[in-house]
Amino acid sequence: MKTTDELTHEISQSDNILDYFAENRSEMQLDSLPEYLDKWLKQKKCSKADVVRRSNLTKAYVYQIFLGKKFPSRDKIIALAFGLELDEKEVQVLLKQAGYRELYPRDPRDALLLYAIGHHQSIINANELLYDHNIEVLE
Known part of the structure; x- marks a missing residue:
């Protein structure tokens, strides 16, 4: 490559x-975003239900994304990355595949998210970390 x-x-x-x-x-x-997400599901050997549970997004919303009926914001893509349990490099690839900028270590919010991802924290822990630093949480 x-x-x-x-x-x-x-x-x-x-x-x-x-x-x-x-x-x-x-x-x-x-590929379209749903096609990329399906590839990530297979690669990570997880189900959409796993992604829903670990992403803190609603079931209906996640399924609409996978069907191509909704196009998620950057924050929702990051939430999906937590749901798929992607590592730092994989998150960056998913963001690019979705057409968003990568997490940038000089941006305090992105740095905290990179830390949470790199330390295999849940989205709940990531949001607590953001909240503790008075930074907008993932919605």
Whole structure:
């Protein structure tokens, strides 16, 4: 798998964008969010019910996301990441797949979330950590 920098360099050096696409099709993110989420479910060997329980989101909302009927906010994607028990790198990938910016360690809220994720804390513990630092909790 190529890095983003490598792909960016190839685009800048390419004389024909169609050739770039043909050569790098396997590097492209072509799936929809529900398709990505289904892949994460299989990879993590968990059920949607597990995600509901661990994400602190309602069952109806989670199922609508998985059906593509709702497009979640960045905070909801992070909550789903807690529900899927993703590690730091996996959370960053999921955020990118959903079209959101990655968690940024210089942002105090993102740093606390990265800490909670990296220490395998639940979303409840993450929200307590945010609350204790007077920072907006995940809704």
